Amino acid sequence: MTTMPRGGAADVHGVVRRRRAVAAAGAVCAGLLVLSACDKPTPLSTITVGQSSVSEEATCGGEGKTLTTEALTACLKDTDIKSIKVDPDETVRFGVDPDVAEKRWTILMNGQPLVEDTDKTYRTIPGSVFFNAQYGAQGDSTLVSIKAGDGKKESQAVTGLWSFKLKKDD
Missing domain, CATH: 1.20.5 (Single alpha-helices involved in coiled-coils or other helix-helix interfaces)
Incomplete structure (x- = not known):
């Protein structure tokens, strides 16, 4: 043992x-x-229609620095963007990170403001608006962008842009 x-x-x-x-x-x-x-990723922006959603990091900017007019124009012409099908009878929901909401943001349709800027993280818009000629829509698809501001109400400064293509779903 x-x-x-x-x-x-x-x-x-x-x-x-x-x-x-x-x-x-x-x-x-x-x-x-x-x-x-x-690198720290840029904040996300999300569009939801029914049970489908698409999220994207900033197409341009998103780091808090003001974009130049030239950069903004080039960004709005970008063709490599995500898309989502929209039934005109559905509600389209837009959501942004709290960091973006804190600096105020608005929704652009074909480069033009569709609504007033806000500091909320969530907005809803009827899907029919995006295919209505009265609001500047043309055809069966619309470029929609989320424009981040600099924190001042109704400021024209742009610090980030998230773009999506909305396609009409019959």
Whole structure:
């Protein structure tokens, strides 16, 4: 029979626990290092119609700096944007991150303001508006953009733009 000093078996478990603790600490440090190297993503904007929704990071800006007129014009001409089908009888819901709402935002239809700016995170508009010629719609699709402001009511400054294409769903 072999005898072991009292507490000898506990040493093995202690070594394993120390290794696990060091490995966990290393993983946490590596994770923090990777996160610190990443750029902070721009806030999201979401459009929901019925049970479908589409979200997008800023097409232009979104970091809080005012965009130039040239950058804004080029951004409104961007063709690589997400789209969603809209039944004219449905309600279209627009949502923005609280950071965007805090700086005030508005909805543009084909580059023109559709509603007043707001500091709320959520707005709703009847789907029929986006295909009505009275509001500047042309055909079966409409470019809709969410324009972030600088925090001043009715300011013309633009700090971010999120664009979507609304396609008529019959």
